[in-house]
Amino acid sequence: MMSPDTMDAVFQALASTTRRAMLDIVRNEPGCSVGAVAGRFDVSRIAVMRHLSVLEEAGLIISDKRGRTRHLYMNAVPIQMIHDRWTSEYSALWSGRMLDIKYLAEQRRAQEGDGAETDDIAHKKGEPG
Amino acid sequence: MMSPDTMDAVFQALASTTRRAMLDIVRNEPGCSVGAVAGRFDVSRIAVMRHLSVLEEAGLIISDKRGRTRHLYMNAVPIQMIHDRWTSEYSALWSGRMLDIKYLAEQRRAQEGDGAETDDIAHKKGEPG
DNA sequence: ACCTCATGTAATGAGTTCATTACATATTAG
DNA sequence: CTAATATGTAATGAACTCATTACATGAGGT
Missing domain, CATH: 1.10.10.10 (Winged helix-like DNA-binding domain superfamily/Winged helix DNA-binding domain)
Structure with missing residues (x-):
């Protein structure tokens, strides 16, 4: 992956x-x-x-x-990988529909298969002012 | 385009x-x-x-x-456009083959449909040394 | 050996990206 | 009006990109 x-x-x-x-x-x-x-x-x-x-x-x-x-x-491998990932992730978009798409965030799949850290839902910091 | x-x-x-x-x-x-x-x-x-x-x-x-x-x-439009362009351009790669592919450079198509300048086959400069 | 060719490395500089803090504007709620 | 909220702008600085010229390495030809 x-x-x-x-x-x-x-x-x-x-x-x-x-x-x-x-x-x-x-x-x-x-x-x-x-x-x-x-x-x-x-x-x-x-x-x-x-x-x-x-x-x-x-x-x-x-x-x-x-x-x-x-x-x-x-x-061609990296292009194929991106294509595969994006066609699964944005499958509804590729076909031009845009219905209710199952959310499969890149981070979530990275977590399962890759051991990589997620950026999403991080600890918020807050502004100084 | x-x-x-x-x-x-x-x-x-x-x-x-x-x-x-x-x-x-x-x-x-x-x-x-x-x-x-x-x-x-x-x-x-x-x-x-x-x-x-x-x-x-x-x-x-x-x-x-x-x-x-x-x-x-x-x-989704820009993603669709990239997908369309790339699947036609790299169609043999998507399917995982890699045979003799007809060359259809992005620049050539931009020339036909877009009026954009090409970078390819530019006037060479040559090194000083 | 010597010269050329093909590639690679080093040092440099202009311009862009990416993050920050401090301040500004504009809309809604009381 | 006053205050909180939501977004936007300005100024700044570290790090990266992208181009350059000058020099170095290493293979091949004569």
Whole structure:
């Protein structure tokens, strides 16, 4: 099961048009090099490398270095996990209905399967004024 | 059609466990107040308000102020749009296959239907060294 | 060995996010 | 009117993102 932090990382990685474009390239040219990707963008090679790192840390890209060249591959697993989780959680929304939906909070499922802490129903603090 | 920037905003808004938890609450308690949401989290009311603003700017929440109370509602449209776009774009991935997929870059479709600029195949700059 | 190529690391700086406290506005109840 | 309630704004600061240039490493070709 995917931890909330991992989910944060995946959404964060996808929250950039540039990074989504990079993911498209890697998906369409499996095994392509860092330089090949960098050659398509109007930013420095280092900036591209950092974007690719973000994608790789989110698990959306897997890389494999042979000789002096790093080969990049897309990994569909995190996207599938998000899709699965969200289709179950927002199933009524996907189909466009919006009826009475059973509440299955991400936190509750994380509690059952993941051992992760919940943010919901936390101890309130109160304002000073 | 959804612009790349809007898509960035939606993913960015979802890239936070706290904000996803807030969206869950609003979905399950349609018309709830800002204070009702704030009462469930261990951060200041102002921090909660800003999170809700992020969600609202991404179009994931719609609000409606009656008297001194702002009522919050979830808007499923951006999630549906992302789902539709991604299931067509990554359709082979959703089903778990991963065969030869026709390349339909987000940028290309944005060009056709949206008038938005593409980042892909941009003019390269080259490093100084 | 020497040079080039492909990638990676370090230091830096502008801009954004995310949290805080203090104060302001506006609506309802008495 | 006065007071409590609900939300909103302003100013601030720590931490992170995103881009840069300069330099370092390590593999391959001649």
